[in-house]
Amino acid sequence: MELKLSNLEKSFGEKKVLHGISLKVESGSPFGFLGRNGAGKTTSIRIIMGVLLADSGEVTIDGKPIDRSKTRIGYLPEERGLYPKKEIMEQLIYFGVLKGMSRREAAESAKSILQRLDMGQYAKSRLETLSKGNQQKIQLAATLVAKPDIVILDEPFSGLDPVNALLLKDIIEELALQGKLVLLSSHQMNYIEELCPEIAILNGGNIVLSGRIRDIKRSYDRRRMVIDTPDPQLVANTIPWRSETSNGQVLVDLPELSDREALLKYLSSISTSVDCVKVFEPTLNDIFIQYTEDQV
């Protein structure tokens, strides 16, 4: 399945929120949709969901305009909330039925997703009686109960403890493996980096960067090397290239790529032990800041 946004434009009054964004997302692996607050992510998602109409541009699925009656979309909004005073199972069935399931289908699906989330015992509980983290899991269950073809998760990890975050990571990977199209929006870059091979960064209503994270990282200058050593200060002081220490590592800027061999020879010749030598790659966090820090 391929979701494509083509030249989406959207204004609210005088304020232009989307300046003709284009994006292609394929099923098989989660896609990271990133951007600072107010960059236009929620507006884009609402256009995909059909809640808002774009001023121009279109949303297609496998080349055809999206038919939301046939393509089920599950959405986990950043602003969480269900019915605090209602039974969990009742709510999940309701959201399943709203998306076109029969009550029986919705009940079966709800039961199975609750079990997957280790929440089966709370089916008859009222939402308000659960802890914040468990409420978060119920919200995820409401997103997935209708077995959507497209899953859009906005800040899914916020409020989860590390154990539940790990469970969520597993579930997101399972969804991708099942062939669902998963769009993930988060400011927690470590999760995006771990889960999403491909990303797009939205800034001020424009896509400022998109592609595979690996390729993006490889596009950075590869003459900068990282050396892990027990005595970084000594190595940095004696190495014959421009260097500095950072986070207990030595960073070396080589004049040419071909100087890598010379670096390796040098390191094997010194008495200080060296644990690892690798090309320096920026983290996704670094890349994100670099591409979005100019946004007003």
Next chain:
Amino acid sequence: MKQFLSILRFEYSGYIKNKVFMGITISIVLILAILLSLPRLTDLSKSDDSSEPISSSSGELILIRDETGAGDMSLSYLSPVFPEDTLELTDMTQEQLQDCVSSGECSRAIIITGDLSYTYIVDSLGIYDSTQLTIEEALASRYQAQALTSLGLTAAEAGQVINAAVTGELVQLGKDQSSNFMYTYILIMLLYMAIMVYGQLVANSVAIEKGSRAMELLITSARPRNLMFGKVIGSGLAGLTQLGLVLGSAFLFFELNRNQWAGNAIINSIFNMPLPILLYTILFFILGYFIYAFLFGAVGSMASKVEDINTTSLPVMFLMIAVFLLVVYALAGGTPDSTIMVIASFIPVSSPMAMFVRIAMSQVPLWQVATSIGILILSTFGIGYLSAKIYQVGVLLYGKPPKLGEILKAMKTSKA
């Protein structure tokens, strides 16, 4: 359609499963049952209390001091006009009589100071105390009789002149407003309160979903039109269920105690209202409810949280209160067919109450009733559609309630 029905079912069951909602319903039913069974219960308690001697008079003691020296004559004129009370002649002074009334030994006292003058002594003067009017009529009769007998008429002839009976015949083409007034007044109050309460429930329900952010998921799961119509109709059905239980139990307990209420004209007028009036009440409740519930739903979507509801729903509440005051003014003034009421009976937001009062209190041409209902039905759909559009825009907006211009602008770019 399936989505709409799911929303309707969810909303309706939400009310029916709500302990507060059902608690209030059951409490009202119980209160009505007790109130309407009260005469039977008090009858039973009286018959059980057989050891107590039955008083020859159920009324109060009124003392009379006649300074004109014709005490017996005064008593003969006053006794028939106070049939429930016990009248006794006394020689007490005014101060003693005042003490007697203050202490509660006697309920009232009358000092007849001349042929056409008297002093009435009472503790607190009740709103409906007509004692003075009764005394004046009795003294006037006595004076007239004395005057006529002094002119040579016998007492019997004088009595005939004074009590000369006039026969009249009434040809009533329309309705008897005085007999219809009580049930019309009660029904219009019920209509106003029901529309206001259930309309507010819709506004609250929307605001709760928005405040708890369940709206974020709802609006992406269902069409706004289905959400709005499902919510309004679901709440309306819950309202009808509650009203049905309350009115049904009221009629049931009245029927069970019909004999005990035989002497109460007001209660009988309410429960013996004509069937068409009851049917019109239901029809105008349904239509009036829809118009206002859609408006309340739209304003509910403007509130960021439940606490904002009071502010955002003010315009709709003011509108409704204005209509209610207009209608009650016309009802109390006996002018149900005034020009303003005729106009109001065709305007959708006022017609449910205005046309209902006109139907109950006067003769309204059938074409006017049909036109009013037709306009109301069409407007209900129109306002429902517009409200769904406002709702779709409103539920996505948080923070300060938006201005009308902003809503209209956003409605143009939103999807229906």
